[in-house]
Amino acid sequence: MSIPTDRSLPPGQHLRTDFPRFGLGKFAHRFPEDLETIAITLGGDIAREQVLGADLQKLERVNHVADFHCVTTWSVRNVAWSGWRFRDVYEQIIVPSAQPQADAKLVVLRGSDEYCSALPLKDLLADHVLLADRLNDAPLGIAHGAPIRLMAPAHYGYKNCKHLCAIEFWRDSRHYRFPRPYPKLMDHPRGRAAFEERARWLPAPIVRWFYRLLVPSTVRNFKRAMEKHLGKNGRVQ
Ligand SMILES: Nc1nc2c(c(=O)[nH]1)N[C@H]1C(S)=C(S)[C@@H](COP(=O)(O)O)O[C@H]1N2
Ligand SMILES: [Mo]
Numbered sequence: 001m002s003i004p005t006d007r008s009l010p011p012g013q014h015l016r017t018d019f020p021r022f023g024l025g026k027f028a029h030r031f032p033e034d035l036e037t038i039a040i041t042l043g044g045d046i047a048r049e050q051v052l053g054a055d056l057q058k059l060e061r062v063n064h065v066a067d068f069h070c071v072t073t074w075s076v077r078n079v080a081w082s083g084w085r086f087r088d089v090y091e092q093i094i095v096p097s098a099q100p101q102a103d104a105k106l107v108v109l110r111g112s113d114e115y116c117s118a119l120p121l122k123d124l125l126a127d128h129v130l131l132a133d134r135l136n137d138a139p140l141g142i143a144h145g146a147p148i149r150l151m152a153p154a155h156y157g158y159k160n161c162k163h164l165c166a167i168e169f170w171r172d173s174r175h176y177r178f179p180r181p182y183p184k185l186m187d188h189p190r191g192r193a194a195f196e197e198r199a200r201w202l203p204a205p206i207v208r209w210f211y212r213l214l215v216p217s218t219v220r221n222f223k224r225a226m227e228k229h230l231g232k233n234g235r236v237q
Helices: 053-059 086-098 204-233
Strands: 038-043 050-052 063-069 074-087 106-111 116-120 130-135 150-151 164-170
Touching: 050 086, 053 086, 053 130, 074 086, 086 130
Parallel strands: 038 164
Antiparallel strands: 038 050, 063 074, 074 130, 106 116, 106 164, 130 150
16 A cells, blocks of 8 residues: 655644654653553533443444644655444444433543543534544554554544543533643644644744644653653553
């Protein structure tokens, strides 16, 4: 399969050749205990709480190659993901069994590191949004979201919650808060890269400039934290 490499990047993005582990500073030192067992608790305004796991296997497996765009202005080309289409999971498992209220259209995604992000349901039902358990032909590792993460390629990385352990469907935004102590203005309600929806209220050029400054130290911080964690746990991966 030939993969085009001449696509233009979204506004304000530049290419990296590596794909670093990344995030908000306080999450650098938090790691999932179980890298293998998928267990996603469904909650919010739904009729029946339950845990999603092995039942994903009955859905069609989908592979998708996409560029990845972090809001701090770096992008990586051609990341190969594999998993299940969020739309299939929603229509074939969540709707029939958990039965979200018809107007529960705000979806909150929670990671086992207590990170969380939120997206409108309609954005998650787009074609290429996956719950991904594989990356570049290998099981998703600890750096990139094991055992399963959201992969919403039209949206900035910060919407792509790693180490996914809960999905909630809410009628309103009362139950969602962007991780403390980071300000709400860092969290755009949609966060689409093509429209440069980096943050709320602030002008994009200012956000670009500020975020770009944070990239080298954040990459270093996340890398060191992972090395320390893997050393301590005697893991090679
Ligand atoms: N659970 C969790 N998900 C997360 C984060 C995090 O710290 N924890 N960081 C977000 C940010 S800001 C980005 S850019 C991407 C980075 O994904 P990567 O570490 O696989 O490069 O994950 C996003 N999802
Ligand atoms: Mo990010």
